Amino acid sequence: MKRAGGGTADPRRAQPGDIGRRVAGRRQLLGLSRRDLADRAGIAPEYVDYVESSSGAVDTAVLTRLAAALGASAGELLGGAPEVPPGHAPSAAPPGLEDLPEEECWAKLVPGGIGRIALSTGSGPVVMPVNYRIHDGTVVYRTGTGSTPASAAGNRVAFEVDHIDEVLRGGWSVLVSGLAVRVDDPEAVDTHRQGDPDPRAGGERDVWIGIAPSAVTGRTITLPSGAPPGGGPERSGVEMQAAVGDHIIIEGTRPGTTRREGEIVALHHTDGSPPYDVRWSDTGHVAVVVPGPDAHVRHYPHSGAEEATAPDTRKSKGFHLFAN
Known part of the structure; x- marks a missing residue:
């Protein structure tokens, strides 16, 4: 299935809250894997990992795609309810x-x-x-x-x-x-x-x-501490930390991917966790990257100023939300 990409993403951002848990809960109720959901929504599987595992903001365009793939509305994923009385979903076990x-x-x-x-x-x-x-x-x-x-x-x-x-x-x-x-x-x-x-x-x-x-x-x-909404196991995302100036390397072990390397030019979180804005060495384009299991960071020495969180580059030319 063709994955979305190219162009400039909508700069408006949906607020985080419990969006990730709502996406995971709905997906589990439908019996979908994260890759299944990514295929339905036309986005990279790593971005589904990011949405479900991070407390960071979710791009409005991505939220709309996920809602459509899950048979829900963006409002429901944001915490709103459909036009029926609440209480249709089964209770958490044990509440x-x-x-x-x-x-x-x-x-x-x-x-x-x-x-x-x-x-x-x-x-x-x-x-x-x-x-x-x-x-x-x-x-x-x-x-x-x-x-x-x-x-x-x-x-x-x-x-x-x-x-x-x-x-x-x-x-x-x-x-x-x-x-x-x-x-x-x-x-x-x-x-x-x-x-x-x-x-x-x-x-x-x-x-x-x-x-x-x-x-x-x-x-x-x-809910019991740490319990997922659907009663299934929680799956954590990729744990990684980096600084501006480090390089991220995608080994390309997944089908249809090739090895790529790029410089991290901006962080989205002060603790250095994904996603990152990366300038790919082969194209010079800047893309938002949510690293998958075939990615690792090559660290370089940095000054204190360089390690600070860089400005948001979502409006950079060549921005590609669903880069691999």
Whole structure:
């Protein structure tokens, strides 16, 4: 299968997080080897090794190819979910359930976002999503006059936020309980406007509700230390360290490859781990290289300045993401 190459890669980068583990988990569920996935995606097997084994950033173009090959979306690999309720994936074996310390609960609440308000109504209990922010230890959301979330004022309510990771089989939830009050004080309203929770529903939303917590609790689902998402063995990538000015040599032992040598002109990680920007001696072109098992580094003496991480050269002429 023809491998992608040539041209200049999209300089925008997908954020790392747990992308590698999500790719590995999805691949294992599909019964694919890393080489199988590389063939499907049209990328070098070494780059799949890098994605699954490194905490480094993943190029947006590569992420899109991997998602398509895995029958997923880029958003799912980034930690988002498809448009179905979470919980379809099997549980990790064996999963753990732990209580979260209150300070960790607050750390998860503070960024704000979307939570769920649970309250009693004349027709029974109701749970509704709301955009919220945290202000001075109070959960604040904005809603419309006469709406169900507005009727929480003057009542004890529960408020919940959570995160579910389908691929890593983990997640957490935080529950706040307390008295909901309508915020009418003009000065307080002006303060809330500065960090105004912007309701996704739009429309007139001129009622501010604050929940003063009387209790904050949380729980998290954890994986055993070092356990892979699919229950299979973890496979580590190629361990290598180099400095700018060193040479990388590809012995060409794999079918369809030839021996190549090039100078490392830039590092992507300060510890000298792959990938590297390499100027090939046979072409003079600079390429991003993720070394495979047939690669080794020839070290040379360097000054301290030369050993520093070099600037990113992804925009260099001749950039080739999928070099062997």
